[in-house]
Amino acid sequence: MNETWIILGATSSIAKAFAREVATRGDAVFLAGRDMDDLKETANDCGLRGARHAEAVAFDARDPGNYAKIIARLTKEEGQINAAVFVGSMPDQSEIDADPNLIAGTVTDSFTGPAHFLQLLAPLLEERGCGTIVGTGSVAGDRGRLGNYVYGAAKAGFHTYLSGLRNRLGRAGVHVLTVKPGMVDTAMTWGLDGLVLVVGPEKVASDILKAVKKKRNTVYSPFPWRYIMLIIRCIPEPIFKKLSI
Amino acid sequence: MLWKKSKYSGWGRALTANADLARPERLSALKALTNDAAQPAIGHCRSYGDAALNDGGRAVDMTRLDRIIGFDAETGIVNVQAGVQIGDLGTTFAPRGWIAPVMPGTGFATVGGCIANDVHGKNHHHVGSFGQHVTEMALIQNGKVKTVTPDKTPDLFKATIGGLGQTGIIASAKIQLMPCKGDMMVLTERRVDGWDEFLTLLDDATSDYTVGWIDATAKGEALGRGILEEGEITSGVSPTNGKSKDVPFNAPHWALSRPIVRLFNELYFRRVPSSGRTSVKPITAPFFPLDKVHNWNRLYGKRGFHQFQCVVPIDQAPALRDMLERIAMSGLASPLAVLKRMGAGRAGYLSFPMEGYTLAVDFPNRPDAVALIGRLEKMTADAGGRIYFAKDALCSSERIAQMYPELEKWQKATAKADPENALATDLVRRLKLRTPT
Ligand SMILES: Cc1cc2nc3c(=O)[nH]c(=O)nc-3n(C[C@H](O)[C@H](O)[C@H](O)COP(=O)(O)OP(=O)(O)OC[C@H]3O[C@@H](n4cnc5c(N)ncnc54)[C@H](O)[C@@H]3O)c2cc1C
Numbered sequence: 001m002n003e004t005w006i007i008l009g010a011t012s013s014i015a016k017a018f019a020r021e022v023a024t025r026g027d028a029v030f031l032a033g034r035d036m037d038d039l040k041e042t043a044n045d046c047g048l049r050g051a052r053h054a055e056a057v058a059f060d061a062r063d064p065g066n067y068a069k070i071i072a073r074l075t076k077e078e079g080q081i082n083a084a085v086f087v088g089s090m091p092d093q094s095e096i097d098a099d100p101n102l103i104a105g106t107v108t109d110s111f112t113g114p115a116h117f118l119q120l121l122a123p124l125l126e127e128r129g130c131g132t133i134v135g136t137g138s139v140a141g142d143r144g145r146l147g148n149y150v151y152g153a154a155k156a157g158f159h160t161y162l163s164g165l166r167n168r169l170g171r172a173g174v175h176v177l178t179v180k181p182g183m184v185d186t187a188m189t190w191g192l193d194g195l196v197l198v199v200g201p202e203k204v205a206s207d208i209l210k211a212v213k214k215k216r217n218t219v220y221s222p223f224p225w226r227y228i229m230l231i232i233r234c235i236p237e238p239i240f241k242k243l244s245i
Numbered sequence: 246m247l248w249k250k251s252k253y254s255g256w257g258r259a260l261t262a263n264a265d266l267a268r269p270e271r272l273s274a275l276k277a278l279t280n281d282a283a284q285p286a287i288g289h290c291r292s293y294g295d296a297a298l299n300d301g302g303r304a305v306d307m308t309r310l311d312r313i314i315g316f317d318a319e320t321g322i323v324n325v326q327a328g329v330q331i332g333d334l335g336t337t338f339a340p341r342g343w344i345a346p347v348m349p350g351t352g353f354a355t356v357g358g359c360i361a362n363d364v365h366g367k368n369h370h371h372v373g374s375f376g377q378h379v380t381e382m383a384l385i386q387n388g389k390v391k392t393v394t395p396d397k398t399p400d401l402f403k404a405t406i407g408g409l410g411q412t413g414i415i416a417s418a419k420i421q422l423m424p425c426k427g428d429m430m431v432l433t434e435r436r437v438d439g440w441d442e443f444l445t446l447l448d449d450a451t452s453d454y455t456v457g458w459i460d461a462t463a464k465g466e467a468l469g470r471g472i473l474e475e476g477e478i479t480s481g482v483s484p485t486n487g488k489s490k491d492v493p494f495n496a497p498h499w500a501l502s503r504p505i506v507r508l509f510n511e512l513y514f515r516r517v518p519s520s521g522r523t524s525v526k527p528i529t530a531p532f533f534p535l536d537k538v539h540n541w542n543r544l545y546g547k548r549g550f551h552q553f554q555c556v557v558p559i560d561q562a563p564a565l566r567d568m569l570e571r572i573a574m575s576g577l578a579s580p581l582a583v584l585k586r587m588g589a590g591r592a593g594y595l596s597f598p599m600e601g602y603t604l605a606v607d608f609p610n611r612p613d614a615v616a617l618i619g620r621l622e623k624m625t626a627d628a629g630g631r632i633y634f635a636k637d638a639l640c641s642s643e644r645i646a647q648m649y650p651e652l653e654k655w656q657k658a659t660a661k662a663d664p665e666n667a668l669a670t671d672l673v674r675r676l677k678l679r680t681p682t
Contacts, residue, residue, distance in 0.1 A: 037273060038271040044314045049337055187270050191249035191250070
């Protein structure tokens, strides 16, 4: 069956790697984000690598007014509609500590914006009785930590939202996958100290596609993070609050 | 964070640099970077020596700018960002009947790196160098994009092709692809018993791709023995590609010691039956034989290694034979030694190719090998040949002007493009390339 992907946050390197993979197998891709010049280049790239159709669309998580237009455009596509969400922003925790106004934007980018979009998209997928939603969360959402707890809180909210959405859409034959990447070699982590088990965006993209195929509910990428986070979640709070990991 | 403190080295790992690296993922980020100050671009650091090193300075890693941005199926001209890997271009377009006319021996080289070293492939005698197929480049100077073509800006074009990144950052390039019959290669290998036979076979070869592997440990009668590989592109069904392997650690220093290399070479030679053999392989296999083993450069241990590559004019073949003899007598060579026939094709002032024979040999990074390479360089210059900047880590500055007669033109053009010398790299400084003599 024809598959069409709407990819939110398509300027990110994981999104780009993911778009390439699905393009190579012939799917249609709509690349949504803010930097239209960049999105157009990625759209060209996807088209030349085999996408049935590739198009850049303007999307700003902080401007819900533009969501409906994108969904109307997707409605015109026949066959299975899928969504993959890679939006999010992670200002330095110290910047947020200094200026709490940054919280709202972080939460919008990483949680409520995409949730709002998926909420509008869900009926279309339900109606077609098929489709996949890939939601990118983060290992940071598994436990609040010193270094990025506002971002972590937003991602935790997104995880819970996705699990509820899975509960709802599973009944209609729509698969919802929560992805929790660990540390990925992207522009966001470039030059940060203390990174461990770093993988390239291509690895995360291929882990996602494998998990989609197997209809997994939640996947950590790379997989050792599943166990690392298991341990981190098991640390009793009285001890955890004294750690800075 | 924009700038990352990094310690990195060339492919030979003998030279390293500490520099601040930025790695833009979008064109807008690249332009912004170059707004206030210029810095050299680097690709995948597949150059062996210090071409991509800028110790104590800054450099822009281009590998994430790797999109194919346009293709005209009528003309076969593809427009790519400079970070696109040459192997990626191969696997994307070969199934559709197009191929990059020039591919170096590693698919990891970026288009930017292929331009900046004006690389050659195993078909140089037919199609010339990489830069001869570049129809246009977008060059970033001071945050502005300049269009460079062979017709409208010939001087800047010739200074940029093979120009080691000294005219600005190549953001994207249009390349004239070549029609091909498919994504498979018919490969014929046969044993060659000695030097003279090798030269005759290379001279007479008519196949699309020709390369000679030389047993650089063989002496006397067997000097110059090896295997001639000839390839023709064809179509067929590709068997699933084998998984790539990795060399996870530095090997101990004896891994490539004399007896082991001799044994390896003997087995490698005998692997091909004396009557020769023909096989059909996916296109990437014969083009990029070494890419199957990731980080194979670690086989040389933590001291790293050097590759010596020179080209000498046809009539200087005896001089090249003398060099090979010296190499064989030294017992220092590694299994990797390659002999090719080169055509005259070149596109830049500092392009390496000239009509003649080119020899490339790897050596472990040891004092006696370093001394030997010094002698080989002198022999190259005396023979009217030149050494290849993409491989060099050791040459001294004196003989460069003799080897590269268009150096002065290049210096003028780069002085105009980058008056502050902001784009200089370790190689440029070591060889005093931008210092007028
Ligand atoms: C196994 C192996 C086999 C090889 N075989 C061959 C061969 O057969 N023929 C051949 O010719 N070479 C060969 N090479 C050499 C290789 O093709 C060149 O060194 C090539 O330049 C490497 O590309 P790179 O992207 O790694 O560039 P780097 O090594 O990172 O950089 C090389 C130069 O290009 C400049 N540069 C890179 N990107 C840009 C840009 N966007 N704008 C401006 N300047 C830029 C850098 O400043 C530097 O001067 C081989 C190398 C290896 C490791």
